[in-house]
Amino acid sequence: xxxxxxxxxxxxxxxxxxxxxxxxxxxxxxxxxxxxxxxxxxxxxxxxxxxxxxxxxxxxxxxxxxxxxxxxxxxxxxxxxxxxxxxxxxxxxxxxxxxxxxxxxxxxxxxxxxxxxxxxxxxxxxxxxxxxxxxxxxxxxxxxxxxxxxxxxxxxxxxxxxxxxxxxxxxxxxxxxxxxxxxxxxxxxxxxxxxxxxxxxxxxxxxxxxxxxxxxxxxxxxxxxxxxxxxxxxxxxxxxxxxxxxxxxxxxxxxxxxxxxxxxxxxxxxxxxxxxxxxxxxxxxxxxxxxxxxxxxxxxxxxxxxxxxxx
Numbered sequence: 001x002x003x004x005x006x007x008x009x010x011x012x013x014x015x016x017x018x019x020x021x022x023x024x025x026x027x028x029x030x031x032x033x034x035x036x037x038x039x040x041x042x043x044x045x046x047x048x049x050x051x052x053x054x055x056x057x058x059x060x061x062x063x064x065x066x067x068x069x070x071x072x073x074x075x076x077x078x079x080x081x082x083x084x085x086x087x088x089x090x091x092x093x094x095x096x097x098x099x100x101x102x103x104x105x106x107x108x109x110x111x112x113x114x115x116x117x118x119x120x121x122x123x124x125x126x127x128x129x130x131x132x133x134x135x136x137x138x139x140x141x142x143x144x145x146x147x148x149x150x151x152x153x154x155x156x157x158x159x160x161x162x163x164x165x166x167x168x169x170x171x172x173x174x175x176x177x178x179x180x181x182x183x184x185x186x187x188x189x190x191x192x193x194x195x196x197x198x199x200x201x202x203x204x205x206x207x208x209x210x211x212x213x214x215x216x217x218x219x220x221x222x223x224x225x226x227x228x229x230x231x232x233x234x235x236x237x238x239x240x241x242x243x244x245x246x247x248x249x250x251x252x253x254x255x256x257x258x259x260x261x262x263x264x265x266x267x268x269x270x271x272x273x274x275x276x277x278x279x280x281x282x283x284x285x286x287x288x289x290x291x292x293x294x295x296x297x298x299x300x301x302x303x304x305x306x307x308x309x310x311x
Contacts, residue, residue: 095153194258
């Protein structure tokens with residue numbers, strides 16, 4: 001297929017391009033920075049410099065390529081190591097998930113392409129009932145203030161993309177090359193600096209996804225389309241913060257994380273307490289069934305243990 005990746009220089013895009021090339025597909029990838037064009041060429045993609053928020057430029061770029069499928073991996077995450085700036089950290093990504101998604105859908109309609117779009121399977125689930133949720137479980141009805149704009153943007157992607165016949169992949173928390181949980185990444189450094197504490201009982205459930213498995217799920221979603229589907233893409237072992245965070249610290253050679261009471265977490269924001277104490281994990285059973293996809297890294301335990309050996 002002829003495939004267009006919007007946001008090709010992000011962590012998923014960089015992992016996705018080689019997999020698509022290996023499967024015999026032709027890839028065009030976008031970047032907002034001319035300085036990153038050579039990196040895309042080195043991976044085997046044809047680079048296009050375009051801002052995902054520039055509607056006319058996006059439509060023209062896609063019309064020039066005439067792809068059969070478009071992959072939406074546009075994000076602009078920064079400052080994730082400071083929980084007090086959660087809303088600020090996601091502000092541009094929220095625009096890319098709303099305006100950017102609409103731009104890609106308009107372009108897809110022009111050329112008759114399908115769309116596979118990125119969403120998130122972490123904290124958005126309503127924190128009631130069981131610890132692990134499938135795609136039918138409701139998202140939060142009254143999220144903490146810092147999370148509202150981001151959840152609205154996620155809801156937008158998950159409303160408009162399936163309605164247009166596209167597929168939404170709800171990824172678990174990324175780790176591995178090019179992510180924040182990799183040597184030199186923001187979360188890696190925060191754990192080493194002991195700025196990533198366990199809040200309260202640390203009972204919040206998190207689901208993880210190795211970046212290579214995030215890419216492989218996108219490949220399968222392109223090759224075995226599931227029109228209108230929303231699918232959780234994560235490993236087989238959702239786990240509470242009190243289990244995975246100390247293990248991560250040990251595996252990357254950091255001191256154990258600090259423990260702080262729930263009230264201290266509230267000083268950082270209600271969203272911190274939600275993620276650390278109340279979040280629900282995600283089941284990947286439907287992605288396995290619908291796509292025939294399997295994570296190559298079955299558990300974060302295995303994946304985290306490999307982090308220190310990867311440059």
